[in-house]
Amino acid sequence: MSNRTIGIKDVAVAAGVSVTTVSHVLNDVPYARISPETRSKVRSAAEQLGYGPNRLAQALRTRRTGMLGLVCEDIATTPHAGRIILGAEEAAKARGYSLLIINTSGSAGRASRQADFGALLDRRVDGILYATLHHRKVEVPASLGSVPAVLIGSGAGESKVPAVVPDEEGGMRDAVNALLDAGHTRLGLIDNADDVPSSRQLVQAFRATLDEAGLDGGAAPVESGVPKAQGGYEAALRILTPKHPADTPTALFCCNDRMAMGAYRAAAHLGLSIPGDLSVMGFADQELIADSLHPALTTVELPHYRMAAWAAGLLMDALEGKIDLSRMAAGPSVLGCTLMVRDSVAAPAGPAT
Amino acid sequence: MSNRTIGIKDVAVAAGVSVTTVSHVLNDVPYARISPETRSKVRSAAEQLGYGPNRLAQALRTRRTGMLGLVCEDIATTPHAGRIILGAEEAAKARGYSLLIINTSGSAGRASRQADFGALLDRRVDGILYATLHHRKVEVPASLGSVPAVLIGSGAGESKVPAVVPDEEGGMRDAVNALLDAGHTRLGLIDNADDVPSSRQLVQAFRATLDEAGLDGGAAPVESGVPKAQGGYEAALRILTPKHPADTPTALFCCNDRMAMGAYRAAAHLGLSIPGDLSVMGFADQELIADSLHPALTTVELPHYRMAAWAAGLLMDALEGKIDLSRMAAGPSVLGCTLMVRDSVAAPAGPAT
DNA sequence: ATGAAAGCGCTAACAC
DNA sequence: GTGTTAGCGCTTTCAT
Numbered sequence: 001m002s003n004r005t006i007g008i009k010d011v012a013v014a015a016g017v018s019v020t021t022v023s024h025v026l027n028d029v030p031y032a033r034i035s036p037e038t039r040s041k042v043r044s045a046a047e048q049l050g051y052g053p054n055r056l057a058q059a060l061r062t063r064r065t066g067m068l069g070l071v072c073e074d075i076a077t078t079p080h081a082g083r084i085i086l087g088a089e090e091a092a093k094a095r096g097y098s099l100l101i102i103n104t105s106g107s108a109g110r111a112s113r114q115a116d117f118g119a120l121l122d123r124r125v126d127g128i129l130y131a132t133l134h135h136r137k138v139e140v141p142a143s144l145g146s147v148p149a150v151l152i153g154s155g156a157g158e159s160k161v162p163a164v165v166p167d168e169e170g171g172m173r174d175a176v177n178a179l180l181d182a183g184h185t186r187l188g189l190i191d192n193a194d195d196v197p198s199s200r201q202l203v204q205a206f207r208a209t210l211d212e213a214g215l216d217g218g219a220a221p222v223e224s225g226v227p228k229a230q231g232g233y234e235a236a237l238r239i240l241t242p243k244h245p246a247d248t249p250t251a252l253f254c255c256n257d258r259m260a261m262g263a264y265r266a267a268a269h270l271g272l273s274i275p276g277d278l279s280v281m282g283f284a285d286q287e288l289i290a291d292s293l294h295p296a297l298t299t300v301e302l303p304h305y306r307m308a309a310w311a312a313g314l315l316m317d318a319l320e321g322k323i324d325l326s327r328m329a330a331g332p333s334v335l336g337c338t339l340m341v342r343d344s345v346a347a348p349a350g351p352a353t
Numbered sequence: 354m355s356n357r358t359i360g361i362k363d364v365a366v367a368a369g370v371s372v373t374t375v376s377h378v379l380n381d382v383p384y385a386r387i388s389p390e391t392r393s394k395v396r397s398a399a400e401q402l403g404y405g406p407n408r409l410a411q412a413l414r415t416r417r418t419g420m421l422g423l424v425c426e427d428i429a430t431t432p433h434a435g436r437i438i439l440g441a442e443e444a445a446k447a448r449g450y451s452l453l454i455i456n457t458s459g460s461a462g463r464a465s466r467q468a469d470f471g472a473l474l475d476r477r478v479d480g481i482l483y484a485t486l487h488h489r490k491v492e493v494p495a496s497l498g499s500v501p502a503v504l505i506g507s508g509a510g511e512s513k514v515p516a517v518v519p520d521e522e523g524g525m526r527d528a529v530n531a532l533l534d535a536g537h538t539r540l541g542l543i544d545n546a547d548d549v550p551s552s553r554q555l556v557q558a559f560r561a562t563l564d565e566a567g568l569d570g571g572a573a574p575v576e577s578g579v580p581k582a583q584g585g586y587e588a589a590l591r592i593l594t595p596k597h598p599a600d601t602p603t604a605l606f607c608c609n610d611r612m613a614m615g616a617y618r619a620a621a622h623l624g625l626s627i628p629g630d631l632s633v634m635g636f637a638d639q640e641l642i643a644d645s646l647h648p649a650l651t652t653v654e655l656p657h658y659r660m661a662a663w664a665a666g667l668l669m670d671a672l673e674g675k676i677d678l679s680r681m682a683a684g685p686s687v688l689g690c691t692l693m694v695r696d697s698v699a700a701p702a703g704p705a706t
Numbered sequence: 707a708t709g710a711a712a713g714c715g716c717t718a719a720c721a722c
Numbered sequence: 723g724t725g726t727t728a729g730c731g732c733t734t735t736c737a738t
């Protein structure tokens with residue numbers, strides 16, 4: 001449809017005006033004083049010719065490309081990255097920006113990371129979004145200083161860069177409270193054995209929430225395993241077969257959905273029905289899994305989409321001078337996690353039977 | 354590190370040469386005749402100043418942006434899209450290209466689709482990759498004609514556009530043959546009730562493969578359900594409780610991994626162990642699920658990464674004049690699917706007992 | 707072996 | 723109200 005070999009000049013000739021006039025009407029330049037007739041002449045000429053602006057030339061002149069660089073870690077590993085990409089893309093598209101995407105391995109070295117940012121800078125992106133999946137703190141390359149940036153999923157270290165992170169602790173508390181509200185008093189935690197920062201924080205929040213509810217958080221059983229189904233299975237088995245049967249938890253909090261999947265298997269193995277005999281709570285919603293389990297897993301959704309959309313919005317606001325990024329850089333902004341209530345949580349079985 | 358306000362001019366001044374010379378040495382222009390000393394002078398000046406070329410200006414002049422547009426359907430829905438993005442991104446990065454990404458809803462209207470392509474064209478991408486997840490045929494917008502394009506995951510309709518698609522039929526045959534090789538003679542198929550093109554093809558290939566093996570493909574039980582775990586569960590239940598117990602399949606082919614997950618539950622419900630009493634084969638590897646099931650699901654991997662990488666490679670070859678795209682447009686190129694052997698398939702239980 | 711200069715398509719002073 | 727013109731940073735033809 002639109003013919004990209006047509007330039008503003010062709011439109012000018014066709015409309016019988018100068019390029020300035022064309023530029024002014026097509027860009028709705030506020031101070032331009034152009035008669036309505038000329039305006040429509042230009043508009044229809046442009047339409048007729050299928051004119052599309054050359055954003056490159058515009059960018060060269062205005063020094064704004066309207067492109068945002070998204071550096072995203074381990075794109076293919078989880079659907080979470082997809083939510084981040086989508087959140088950023090939709091926010092960008094809605095405001096006329098485009099997303100230049102770069103994948104970076106979580107384990108990439110400094111040099112390769114530098115090169116990735118360099119490619120983005122060479123293309124003169126207006127700003128950069130840096131999304132990481134598992135870090136608490138991230139050190140941004142110094143070269144990034146030349147362009148505004150916002151971190152997604154982890155806070156900045158030394159460097160003062162605005163960031164948006166999920167309120168994992170709050171999500172955990174909500175989840176535990178949901179379990180408590182359902183009437184459970186003996187909860188177990190299945191933890192990720194990998195030493196990721198969020199894990200330690202999660203255990204703490206778990207115990208603290210129990211303490212606050214008048215239960216003994218310190219006494220609650222915590223078992224960890226590799227963050228996969230098998231690890232969850234083994235941890236659940238350990239937690240569900242304690243020395244004193246009276247202590248057996250009636251609810252399990254699993255720090256990720258794959259481990260919850262393993263917990264389901266452990267429950268089946270022990271003849272425990274979910275949620276009748278055992279309630280299971282997941283974390284970091286992997287819809288694919290949570291929704292496929294039976295009963296469907298109640299879990300906490302990490303706000304990947306919202307974080308990315310928010311970060312992109314912030315970045316664009318800064319680029320357009322609506323806000324001052326340096327004032328946002330104090331601490332990371334925190335976005336709440338949503339409890340996705342499905343069918344794996346119920347009241348504990350009565351002491352009868 | 355690199356300072357993006359430095360231009361070729363600054364380098365020229367610093368090196369005491371003209372911009373032409375700088376351009377020539379930095380771009381390794383073949384016909385340029387420049388003394389080694391001058392070359393190194395220029396190089397070190399550039400290095401010193403942290404010069405990075407302004408790709409925009411280059412692009413404006415050379416009419417090549419080095420950007421590929423990737424229009425990807427439903428990015429966030431499945432991890433498959435992640436594989437596609439990654440395949441395209443890594444192929445592009447390896448050759449100095451960048452990926453401009455646009456999400457498009459599978460259900461988007463013509464206008465919105467047009468706008469998406471328009472945005473890419475306005476930015477003067479050199480070529481376009483169009484990835485769809487569930488179509489057999491796709492009609493590309495006419496506006497796309499102005500720039501080379503390659504389709505990923507579906508063939509072109511009327512318009513002659515090169516495409517790369519997975520060999521789902523071959524994957525299906527391999528999978529069925531693996532079941533046959535294990536000694537199964539009574540296979541059942543769990544089909545996707547949604548009317549997606551691949552579904553009909555899969556059923557056909559299933560029956561044909563059985564026929565070729567001397568079994569009666571027409572007689573093999575096929576049940577369908579919604580393409581989720583629950584649909585798989587229900588279909589499996591129906592298929593595993595036939596009128597004549599002697600006919601009960603000893604192996605189930607599930608046309609997607611979520612349905613296979615449901616089949617696992619049906620098996621458990623019926624007291625059938627996998628793979629002892631029942632072998633289960635999945636399709637369209639969702640590693641997250643296949644790997645988390647117990648036993649791990651043997652399934653067929655769709656080559657999303659390879660398709661995208663191949664498509665990007667083809668596109669770049671065309672852009673660089675290495676091949677002629679119009680000669681690739683005859684029919685779609687077909688990439689094989691890999692059988693991911695895990696633990697859900699074994700020989701059928703002996704007739705004894 | 708090196709440099710001057712003309713654009714690529716557009717925007718924005720500034721002139722009329 | 724509308725047009726002229728000087729660049730944005732680079733590549734490339736043509737001189738020297």
